Amino acid sequence: MKRQRFLVLITLLVLAFSLSFGMRSLNPLAAIAQSNTQLVVSAADSLTDALKELAPLYRQVRSNVTVRYNFASSGALQQQIENGAPADVFISAAAKQMDALQQKNLLVAGTRRNLLTNRLVLVVPRKTSGISNLKSLTDVRVKRIAIGDPRSVPAGQYAEEALTKAGLWNQLKPKYVLASNVRQVLQFVAAGNADAGLVYLTDAKTTDQVKIAQTIPSNLHSPIIYPIAVLKNSRNPTASRDFAQFLFSGTARKVFEKYGFTAT
CATH class of the missing domain: 3.40.190.10 (Periplasmic binding protein-like II)
Known part of the structure; x- marks a missing residue:
């Protein structure tokens, strides 16, 4: 009798663990919340001030995610990414550089969106x-x-x-x-x-x-558009998608507009 109860207990524990693991698998944000993650965001120089202000605001939402920026001209960033430099998210100051990466199949499908405009x-x-x-x-x-x-x-x-x-x-x-x-x-x-x-x-x-x-x-001149996309070589694609989505939030929009950008 005791042996049967023991087996039932073990079965219940295994089932509970399996359900818990399964729920985490179904909820990618739960996975983000349970591990320390660092994201590398390669972004056009003109975004420097706005993105630096947004980093701590995102940290308030995802306390275990650290965002590290790599600022340079969009063309230089494009070349870095093409040469295999580590990066999770790319934000360009023009479509040309993003188009080049897309043609080389370096973007995660469905993640490219127009984020901002400028003058x-x-x-x-x-x-x-x-x-x-x-x-x-x-x-x-x-x-x-x-x-x-x-x-x-x-x-x-x-x-x-x-x-x-x-x-x-x-x-x-x-x-x-x-x-x-x-x-x-x-x-x-x-x-x-x-x-x-x-x-x-x-x-x-x-x-x-x-x-x-x-x-x-x-x-x-051509419309000044800032596209954003998650990169295929990202080590943290789920967290990268989450950060990209944050940049379309009302909180981020206010910061961008403060610096003179217009949200798309």
Whole structure:
């Protein structure tokens, strides 16, 4: 009799364990909550301030998940990912770089979404006068114009498009100072090492050392879209999806809008 009771007890314990394990398998968020996880998010430089502010807010939701950022130009990040650099989530400042990764089957299917939009602006040092629009850049007093390198920096690609449509690209070529990312463009202008520069509205808002001379008409360049996706080489795809979803939350939207982005 005692042996039968013992066997029944063992059976019940095994069943309970199996059910518990099964529930965790069915609920991926439960799995996230039960292990310490580190995510690597490769994101365009222009997202630096907003994403840094969002990290502790996400930590309040997932206390065991640590988000580590890798900020650079979207083109540089694309190359890193293609070369096998560890990353879980990619946020680009243009569709071009995300398209390239998608064509190489490096994104988790169904995770790519458009997260944000931005505007392109012409900025000048705070005390500068006489530069009010793109046409002003042809003035002989304007010697140096900072833009992101169009070969790898989306802000530079948008700048090239705008100046080309305005009929100014070739005329201004001798004046260009090419930067490796959009934040470097901003630094050149803020330090007075360039007479003007083309950056995102969100970058211009981060310093009082520059002022906006013109918001570039959106019909002069492609829409400035920030797509996001989970990467196939992610070691934590479930946590990566959860973080990506958090960036579409009301909490994240408020932070993004604070920095000048517009949620899609």
